[in-house]
Amino acid sequence: MLAQLYFDPRERQAMFEEIFPYFSTSEVSGAFIVGGVLNVLMPTTAAPDEPGQLQPADYLPTFFHLWALVNRSKVFDTIFIDLFSRLARDILACEHVPFSEHGVFSKAQSDLIFTAILRLTEIPVGQASSPYSGNVDLGVGAALYLARDEKKHPIAYTISRWIVMSLSPACLDAPGSILGNLEGLIESVDTFFHPSNQGGWTTMLSQLTGEMDTPPERRLNDALKRRFVLCLKEVTFMGIFAKSSKSLNHYLSALQGLAYLEPSVILPGALQRFYPSLQGLVEVHRTSSSLRGLQMVAPIMAREKGFRCHITALLALALPGIDANDLDKTMNTLTFFQAVAYSIPFVDITRPDGGIHDTSLAMQWVQGEMEKMEIEGQDVVLDYKERRSDEDEVNILRSSTAGFAEFVRALLGKIFTLLENLPARGEGQGERAEENVINTLPAALTPLFAAMSPEVFEVALEKLAAFVGGHVVHQARDAVAFMTNAMCKANPKKTLRTFVPMLIVGIRNEIDHNGAASDRSSGTDVPPATARSYGTSACSA
Template sequence: SFIKAKSNVAPEDIHALVELGFGIFHASQNKFVVQIKWGGLLIRLFKKHVERLSLDVQWRPLYETLIQTHFKRNMGPEGWKVRQQHFETITGLVRASRTFFPEGAAAEIWLEFRPLLENPWHNSAFEGVGFVRLFLPANPRNQDHFTTDWIAQCLHIWDSVTNCNFWDIQWAAIIARCIKNSRSIEWEKFLPLLFTRYLNMFEVPISSGNGSYPFPVEVPRNTRFLFSSKTRSPSKAIAKSVVYLLKPKSLALEQFEKLINFLEQFYHPSNGGRWTYSLERFLRYLVFYFERRLQHEQFDTMDEKNEQFCLGKEERAVFIKVVLKLLDRGQYSKDDSLAETVSIATSILSYVEPSLVLPFVATNFQLALETTTATHQLKNAVTSVAFSGRALLLSSLCSTQSGDSSMIDTLYDLIVTSLSNALLGMDANDPPKTVATMQLIGSIFSNLATVGVSDDVPAFLQTSSLSDWLDEFFCRLFSVLQNLESSSAIAEGYQTSIMPGTFLVEDSPHYFCMLEIALGKLSKTLFNQSLKKIAKFVNANILPGATSEVGLLCCACVHSYPEEASVYLVKPILMTIMSSFEGTPTTGYVGREVPNNMSTKVRSKPVNICCLSSYIHYTPAALYAHAGYTFSCSRNSIGLLSEGFGYIHQLCGSCLSEL
């Protein structure tokens, strides 16, 4: 209840529970299950109530538990899975508790582990730096420990071991933590050394080299396991350091631009390799920490001392211009993760500086439309527009209020062009482009009010324009559904009516979400126009390869306007189901070949039953409006379990749940 409570819980009650939890945790030595449960509970409490708690957590009992359990050869009866879960719990508890380490804890921890770092070529040095990274707090109580001389000492120790990825990751994380929390340190003198280190850690190739360390230093397997990083590269720590080094009139922006100018070429689609993962992580965390820092500076209360470190409009613009170089190179990457990260980064940055990012999106989308040799670029360009849909409409509204006509025209042109030209990407033979198109349509419509109600709106949202666009959209959609084939081989005879879903429903949720959003945003006039076309298509076509897709199309109609769907869609479906039962045996039918004169009726049942059950679920009144037909369909369906038990179970369940 303390974790799931929606209301505010008294801090003294949380404090008492935390004290109790730590008491049980420390009293349960060698009882892994108890420590796992209470350790996990404390972690969740700290994550939710960290800002409301004021307590002291001693670091040494946690350290002694960790040493006794995982750094001594006293293997107990527990299996390795339990021990691994225990290790993850106790290390997670240490990370969550660092905020509450008392004053002087940082100095004690440094004195405890500093002797292990004396000989950098001994295995104890790797354990020492792992413990420093795990335990060293950078909370406000321990800021006196972090001085310029101490940072210089750490950088000297870091530089004592070269060509060791483990060593670099640990020290990069320690320095990043200090950069974020220690504003009193003058970092300018360390910038050249830090950025040189960061560039070297990416291990990108130079000339004919492969970029990896020629003679890497090996770390003991046990140490590498116990102090493993969730990321396989130091990208997260580097991005965190870069973002929090930025401040007004700082040389960090200049150093950052130099770093990006060198790494930019390795984001190009033709220059990928094993380094692509670390570069993708770097871009993702770069934008993530930039967004987090801006949120912190905007909503948190700051004193005059800290306000001088806040980023102004000029610093934000310079940062985004530099990052746009990476987005421009990586947008059409062959690596799906990098391409997706570019779209996410574009979306986030478009809220910060829309005047810089949205023209970039528009330009790239136009270039992707015009290209004839690299048609795969359109998919990535459409995805970027989809991720930036809300920012596009929000910026167009703000530009209208401010009277910026040039920006309004640019944004409206991008919306119109993307909606009209994206329909060309709906192709049953090109699943990625089709899914991206549906994602774009869902993104645009989800940020609109009900359309088609008034003509006092931009031209592309007026009833006449939307009417023409809807006609073209449904023509494209029906063509895709007619050409769909299930992912498995189509069987002959009776089983052709029970086909699994295609890429529209199996690979992503965008198909149904797009239909539900788009139809739900239409006025009744436009919806009725669309519903008539859908009803005509559903009643005139039997598509064994797209049973689920057609069923979801009908579900979206029912969910949007149940009454209208009852007239044009559901009642004809009921009549079709009833007619299909005429002359159909109800028992002894499993495994037999379907007669030719009955195959059409049999194939149409699953999709029709699916639509009917969904209609009852969304509109219980249908059970009474068409009670006779509905229960007759349910009764006759029970004998045809081999024809798709799931659909029949759904229909019967919908009927019974509404009684």
């Protein structure tokens, strides 16, 4: 469907003269074919600024007239919004094409497109279940072969592209602009974003929100960026607790994009919702959603003044998420730890001569911030750049890092408890989920071990060595091998010096004293060989 790239914009007039005569509402299949051919063949780049060349203002009225002649057709709405979306994208950089608060379109044209967008959501109005008539689209005929693949080109993406490519600072002060219409659209359908309001519109709305991130090519000023984020903020916060995993992915993508654009607008509301979820004060499914949300915003929090002071508290609150009874939540928790490990070093930066030796200052500060969030609710404002001095932030950060060693001990202890409670292979119905958790361990622990300071690494090494040397957990054989491998990658010298002598002695003892591997039986339950196999796996890692 890239045929339009091979046509010269200068030939647009000749193309219209050839194609338009076949348009007829008497034979509606001809109208569908003309619409499909225009979408596939018509070049959407701008023609040169020369006499006799058709510019958007010359041919857009004709397109909208043709669109209006075929009412209540989802196929026609999809065709023309796709066409207008690519037109807005390709003409973005053309200085000779007028660009207003409606992009390259007029106010009336912009209003018509937003009306079509509302139709495409297929939100029921009154007794009608759909704004479209199935009888109209029955006449699509051969035009069906000209349609784009909806999986590769979802309509929500084309709508988002049209909106974003039409935005400019001119939208800020003009009533009825693209941004104003977007705010009106979101306000009119905001109740349908709620997780309890499920229907055919759910995926469309979530994907529409998730696709709207500002392109780097467009130089948007701070005021426009802030208003755009405020427009999508509330519906995104409602959506991140959706029960549909497909919808949740779109909302989390939107959360990450909005947090990148305006951290001071998004992060306070996110923390206000995530803290109660991690404390177990709300529904269980919100905890997993919060962990996934934290995974998306962790890199942004790590670089924002004030917000990075929350990270160690969030790590501690997330630890109970490692639970053998809820493996999905366990995977989300490990992925959150992975995102943090990629963003910050696990280094204790307290100084003996600095007056800060423990986590008391950080804990007191976080408790105060949580109380503030609880009092102010969803409209909480955390303006750390203006209200928090650099010296205060440094002191809180130093205090928070004093707990890294204890966090690592607790984390490894949770992981070891998880491994001990995993069922043996072939037992239980959740074997695939258990394998997913085991496979997630190296992805999470490799960056974590690499981010540790030498002192914190020693704590982790001692903890892991004590577990490997003192426990034989056959069902955790692969997981232990993954963990020792991850630790070896972070610091080969220390890891090998600790593990190799210990594992060799353990394997020799099993062979010499317990007769491990002395039986040629092919059975899987040979107790003497279990410890030997366990040690061999750890050694081979």
